[in-house]
């Protein structure tokens with residue numbers, strides 16, 4: 523299954539009229555957050571495949587007259603959900619480490635532990651039914667010590683390290699960490715135990731097969 527993932531910056535290679543020619547063969551789009559909603563809505567409209575997203579710490583906030591924070595139209599909010607898309611077991615956890623009282627989708631380590639705990643019954647059900655817990659965890663923030671940075675905002679979550687050690691998804695796909703033009707390959711993709719940790723920054727195309735099935 524071909525997965526297009528996006529995060530953090532509007533990528534001119536994606537935000538173009540030739541998107542269907544360039545990425546018309548993708549089966550699924552994942553957003554790891556911090557993107558304007560017009561961009562996600564553009565992608566989902568042009569490609570006609572599902573777009574699963576988690577919000578980042580720069581998610582659009584509600585206007586004073588609005589009741590709730592806006593969400594992108596036509597896209598699926600993956601936060602704290604576990605889904606089975608054509609055999610691919612996928613879950614999401616939005617947000618960054620809490621660093622200010624302004625903004626949304628910011629969590630302390632303890633709050634993120636709670637969010638993870640709420641996924642566990644469904645992961646156990648997957649294990650019983652499908653023989654594995656999960657294929658892909660979509661997050662905004664990285665795990666602690668992997669692709670993260672020392673400042674509070676960009677510190678990764680330790681509970682994500684525990685998650686990949688325990689549930690061993692094929693991929694953890696995150697955003698939040700901006701890359702310069704001179705980054706090393708391991709700043710984008712690194713293997714931790716059985717899990718590839720992918721920093722999407724911009725866009726990436728990844729072939730992911732549900733374990734034990736054909737792509």
Ligand SMILES: [Zn+2]
Pocket residue numbers: 556578579580618662697698699
């Ligand atoms: Zn961010």
